[in-house]
Amino acid sequence: MEFTEKALVLKVGRFRENDVWVKLFCAGRGVITAFAFGGSRSRRRFSGCLDQLVLASFTVGMSRRGAYNVLQEGELLHAFPGLRGDARKLGLVAHCLRFVEAVQVGQDGARHVFDLLLETLQALEAGSVAAEVLPLLFKAKLTFEQGLKPDLALCVHCGRPAWDHDCAEDDDLDPAHRLAFSIERGGLVCSLCDDVPAETLCLESVRVLEWIGTSRPAEWPSLVLEPDTRRELSRLVDRFVAWHLGLRWENGTYRKI
Ligand SMILES: [Zn+2]
Numbered sequence: 001m002e003f004t005e006k007a008l009v010l011k012v013g014r015f016r017e018n019d020v021w022v023k024l025f026c027a028g029r030g031v032i033t034a035f036a037f038g039g040s041r042s043r044r045r046f047s048g049c050l051d052q053l054v055l056a057s058f059t060v061g062m063s064r065r066g067a068y069n070v071l072q073e074g075e076l077l078h079a080f081p082g083l084r085g086d087a088r089k090l091g092l093v094a095h096c097l098r099f100v101e102a103v104q105v106g107q108d109g110a111r112h113v114f115d116l117l118l119e120t121l122q123a124l125e126a127g128s129v130a131a132e133v134l135p136l137l138f139k140a141k142l143t144f145e146q147g148l149k150p151d152l153a154l155c156v157h158c159g160r161p162a163w164d165h166d167c168a169e170d171d172d173l174d175p176a177h178r179l180a181f182s183i184e185r186g187g188l189v190c191s192l193c194d195d196v197p198a199e200t201l202c203l204e205s206v207r208v209l210e211w212i213g214t215s216r217p218a219e220w221p222s223l224v225l226e227p228d229t230r231r232e233l234s235r236l237v238d239r240f241v242a243w244h245l246g247l248r249w250e251n252g253t254y255r256k257i
Pocket residue numbers: 155156157158159160189190191192193
């Protein structure tokens with residue numbers, strides 16, 4: 001069965017003299033592997049498409065016995081020149097691409113993740129001072145959208161409001177006010193449930209977690225974080241991803257744990 005679909009090239013490798021394999025993130029199907037026979041020579045069929053970080057419209061068929069995907073042709077849509085020429089941004093992009101690959105996005109929900117990834121790449125390409133935080137926000141939002149959105153209003157143990165016992169108004173709370181977050185239960189724990197194992201989190205971090213749920217990548221570069229808050233969020237998101245998705249970043253790649 002043949003299909004034509006917009007896809008982002010996550011990885012490319014060569015085998016035999018002229019043949020190429022690609023790992024594609026297809027907008028409506030998730031991540032697939034396909035073979036482009038003669039791909040390294042054919043400019044007519046694949047002009048500029050067989051490179052990592054290329055967005056193209058690919059036509060994919062099946063091998064004669066239906067055992068693997070065969071790339072028929074590609075039409076280049078965007079090659080992200082603003083990312084390609086910037087080693088620092090490419091490092092941030094690589095982190096996002098490896099995460100998508102590790103999450104093993106299937107057909108269900110692929111479109112959502114695809115749009116999120118493209119918007120993140122566009123925000124990175126548009127250039128900004130706060131770009132370093134984008135992979136963290138991308139990772140958190142993608143994870144939350146896998147049905148894992150943390151509960152930041154009610155205590156995940158007793159169901160009481162999680163953080164307004166001591167203050168009538170939110171605005172009275174100092175941003176450095178410490179709250180407790182249970183990784184295992186996926187949300188805040190109130191001060192009355194202090195026997196539940198939890199990580200401490202400042203109010204600013206909780207605000208950022210809330211904002212990740214409602215914002216889009218184009219807004220992310222406006223976020224300015226104190227180094228301590230960034231470290232705290234980064235640690236929390238990494239632990240959350242490890243616990244709920246079973247993925248850990250090790251030596252430049254994600255490993256299943
Ligand atoms: Zn509680």
